[in-house]
Structure formats: structure tokens, C-alpha cells
Amino acid sequence: MSPNRICLPLSLFSLLLLLGCLVSSTRGTCNVCNTVNNLTCYSSTQMQACQADVLSTATPTSCPSGYVCVSGSSGVLCQPEGQDASDCQECNKCDESQTFACTGTQSFALCLGTDTVQDSSGTCASGYVCNINDTQICGLPADGVMPTCSYADDTTTTSTSSTTSSTTASPPSTSDASTYCAAVQSQGRYAVGYNAYTTCRQYIYCTLVSGSWVGETYTCPGDLYFDSASQMCVASMPSTCSTTATTTSTTTAAPTTSNPAAYCQAMQSAGYYPVGTDASTTCHQYIYCFLNGGTWNGNAYTCPGSLYYNSASKTCVDTLPSTCSATVASLTLNGVELD
Structure with missing residues (x-):
């Protein structure tokens, strides 16, 4: 037994904490079922019974005070806070390509080539969930794609999201x-x-x-x-x-992608921006915004040949960007709905 490992005498967690004494070193992700003990981290401080590749509906169980949920090679365990990084901490973080960040179990936002989540709001298609490692942003739990964000966070961010959408400046x-x-x-x-x-x-x-x-x-x-x-x-x-x-x-x-000047007025920043999510049409297009005499203006362009516009690299590429997917139901940027 590791001298740094503490096992609590609570019957509900005794088995989990005994397993924790075996040391778990491999970090898992939120909502992913660990087959070692058929548990998943429901949030950073909660766990849940589960089955592999099935979205769990079991009632979450909280870790003791001062403990966090960690998924690793020894299963899903409650471990002392600060000893190991807890799971369910990748919500609102941009992916490695700096394309998008999951903001909820079924929502995401664009990063536009930065480490910062932009004023953007996207939703997954019905039945799909957002996963930071998914090449199409949203995937199906039946295919083994589980949401990056915690369902517990959804309940706490609903009011914030509604406040943001209601306070978005209308033209x-x-x-x-x-x-x-x-x-x-x-x-x-x-x-x-x-x-x-x-x-x-x-x-x-x-x-x-x-x-x-x-x-x-x-x-x-x-x-x-x-x-x-x-x-x-x-x-x-x-x-x-x-x-x-x-x-x-x-x-x-009205700021729409078919109205570059109004679109750029909503962006309020010079640069290149995406037009939409349709792989056959708007994914080939982009808008360049610039300030001229104190007025925001924009020009619409289409990538040459069969190239697509990549919002992260801000270039035309031959690989279909992750934002151009049928798994995406809707996407807005600074209040402008991308087609």
C-alpha cells in the first residue's frame, strides 16, 4: 500500500478506496465507462454506474468531502483532492487544433485558432453529444462517443447560457x-x-x-x-x-453571412471568419472583415477549387474541417447564424 493513499472506513466507498490503494495512474475522461469496475466519472466529484458505450442514467453518487473522481487503470475511484487531477475538467477548453470547445453535453463554441472560447454557440444534432476528441465535434453514445462535459455542469450553466443569449446585442x-x-x-x-x-x-x-x-x-x-x-x-x-x-x-x-458588412459589424474585429457548416456550399467560403473610415466592412470569398475554409488555421485546406459536419445542428458566431 502506498504511504500517501488514504482509505476511508465508509462502507459505500470502501471497495472503491481499497482499489484506490492499488494506485491508478492513467487519466480517463468524463462519462466514459471504466470496465475495471463499471463506473464513470459523472462530474469532478461524482461517479455513476455504467455500461460500456451506453449513456448511463443511473443516479450519481458523490465522493466524500475533499475527494475527487478519477478514472484510471484501477477503475473509477474517489481520491484525495490534489493527489491526482480529477476527471471532467475539459469542458470549455479548446481542442488541440484550436477549432472548438465543448461547452455542454450537446453544445460547443468556436475557438478560431486561439486557446480562448469565442462568443459562439453551436448545438449538436438530436441524439449527438459533444466530445473534444471527436473529429466531427459531435458523436453518438451508441458509437462509443461520450460527452466531454458533465451533465451536472449542464444544470448549472443553463441559466448562464440563457443569460448570454438574451443579452447578445441585436442590431x-x-x-x-x-x-x-x-x-x-x-x-x-x-x-x-x-x-x-x-x-x-x-x-x-x-x-x-x-x-x-x-x-x-x-x-x-x-x-x-x-x-x-x-x-x-x-x-x-x-x-x-x-x-x-x-x-x-x-x-x-440584420447580421447574416449573406450580408458581409452587417456580419463584420457584429464581429467588431478585423480578420477572416467562417460562413457556415454545409460541406457542399458554405464550408468553401469565408468573409474578410476590415474597418474603413470608422465603418466595418466585409468581403465574401470562396476558396479555390474544392478547398474548404478552416476557421482555426484561417486558410483554405483540402481536408474537411470538423465544423463541416452533419452532426452539427446549428452554429452562431457573435450572434450571427452561420448557414
């Missing part, structure tokens, strides 16, 4: 110029909408007067259109204008 309405300018907080001329016949000919001019933002709506003369890139009225219809836009969709500069 300010252009129906009232001064209200719009107060939201934008920047002097300049801004497009009102994207209807080629109406709002695409208009713009709002924002100025700061005595510490207060004031806005006025103007209409370009004749048949001219307002171009947000040059901030001038021009004869050629800008690419952001749509001849099929509806009245309701043009009252707000």
Missing part, C-alpha cells in the same frame, strides 16, 4: 435615426437597409452634439444608392442591396 433599429446613433456610438454615415427600391437609397448621418448622439435620415438624390464602403451616393447598386428584400427585413441591418 439597432434604423427606424429612429437618433436612437440608432445612440446605439452605434460613432460619427459617420450608415446604411438604413438593403431593399434596392427603398432603404438601400437611404442612410443615417450620426453626429455628437453637446455630448448626445443625434441622427438624421437622408435619401440619395435621383436613382442613386448609398454605398456603405465609400459612404457616398453612387450610381451602381451595391452588392449588399437586394431586389428580393422584404420591408420587415430592411428595417434592421
Whole structure:
């Protein structure tokens, strides 16, 4: 018996802690059934009875105070905190490729080539769970893919997630110029909408007067259109204008991937960003965002040939990125829904 190992006299944990005296050195992962004793770490301080490759529904059991759940070569054990790193600690951590991080058992976020989880929200397809080591982000428990995050964390992060989604800034309405300018907080001329016949000919001019933002709506003369890139009225219809836009969709500069300027306004950062998750279409595309005269602008590009855009490396690659998978149900970035 190792002199550093402590075995508790509690009947519920006596067998587990006796096994712990044999020393377990191989670290496991959350929700993965350890066949040595048919237990899994349900959270960093809880364990659960299980069967291999089957999502357990058994009632979790907590470790004694000061102990954490560790899965290793001796099975799933409760061990003194600080002696071994507990399992279920990879939630909200970017994967090795810095592509994504699991944020819940069925949710994930993009990392965009960094070690930091971005303002992003993705959901797995029905029945799929997020696993940080899965090449397609989400997998099926029946195929042996278990969620990286703990189900216990899902219950504690639900309120946080709902708060985040409810507080995500919506594009300010252009129906009232001064209200719009107060939201934008920047002097300049801004497009009102994207209807080629109406709002695409208009713009709002924002100025700061005595510490207060004031806005006025103007209409370009004749048949001219307002171009947000040059901030001038021009004869050629800008690419952001749509001849099929509806009245309701043009009252707000909706940030969508088909509207690069509004997309980049939502990103608020220069760089290259993904367009979507469809392997046959949007996975080949990307948007370059840049600041021009105090206004965010964007250009949409398509990777050459059959290459795909990789959001982590920010390059066009010949390998299908993990974000381009049928296992992904939805994905948003800074409030913009990726197609």
C-alpha cells in the first residue's frame, strides 16, 4: 500500500478506496465507462454506474468531502483532492487544433485558432453529444462517443447560457435615426437597409452634439444608392442591396453571412471568419472583415477549387474541417447564424 493513499472506513466507498490503494495512474475522461469496475466519472466529484458505450442514467453518487473522481487503470475511484487531477475538467477548453470547445453535453463554441472560447454557440444534432476528441465535434453514445462535459455542469450553466443569449446585442433599429446613433456610438454615415427600391437609397448621418448622439435620415438624390464602403451616393447598386428584400427585413441591418458588412459589424474585429457548416456550399467560403473610415466592412470569398475554409488555421485546406459536419445542428458566431 502506498504511504500517501488514504482509505476511508465508509462502507459505500470502501471497495472503491481499497482499489484506490492499488494506485491508478492513467487519466480517463468524463462519462466514459471504466470496465475495471463499471463506473464513470459523472462530474469532478461524482461517479455513476455504467455500461460500456451506453449513456448511463443511473443516479450519481458523490465522493466524500475533499475527494475527487478519477478514472484510471484501477477503475473509477474517489481520491484525495490534489493527489491526482480529477476527471471532467475539459469542458470549455479548446481542442488541440484550436477549432472548438465543448461547452455542454450537446453544445460547443468556436475557438478560431486561439486557446480562448469565442462568443459562439453551436448545438449538436438530436441524439449527438459533444466530445473534444471527436473529429466531427459531435458523436453518438451508441458509437462509443461520450460527452466531454458533465451533465451536472449542464444544470448549472443553463441559466448562464440563457443569460448570454438574451443579452447578445441585436442590431439597432434604423427606424429612429437618433436612437440608432445612440446605439452605434460613432460619427459617420450608415446604411438604413438593403431593399434596392427603398432603404438601400437611404442612410443615417450620426453626429455628437453637446455630448448626445443625434441622427438624421437622408435619401440619395435621383436613382442613386448609398454605398456603405465609400459612404457616398453612387450610381451602381451595391452588392449588399437586394431586389428580393422584404420591408420587415430592411428595417434592421440584420447580421447574416449573406450580408458581409452587417456580419463584420457584429464581429467588431478585423480578420477572416467562417460562413457556415454545409460541406457542399458554405464550408468553401469565408468573409474578410476590415474597418474603413470608422465603418466595418466585409468581403465574401470562396476558396479555390474544392478547398474548404478552416476557421482555426484561417486558410483554405483540402481536408474537411470538423465544423463541416452533419452532426452539427446549428452554429452562431457573435450572434450571427452561420448557414
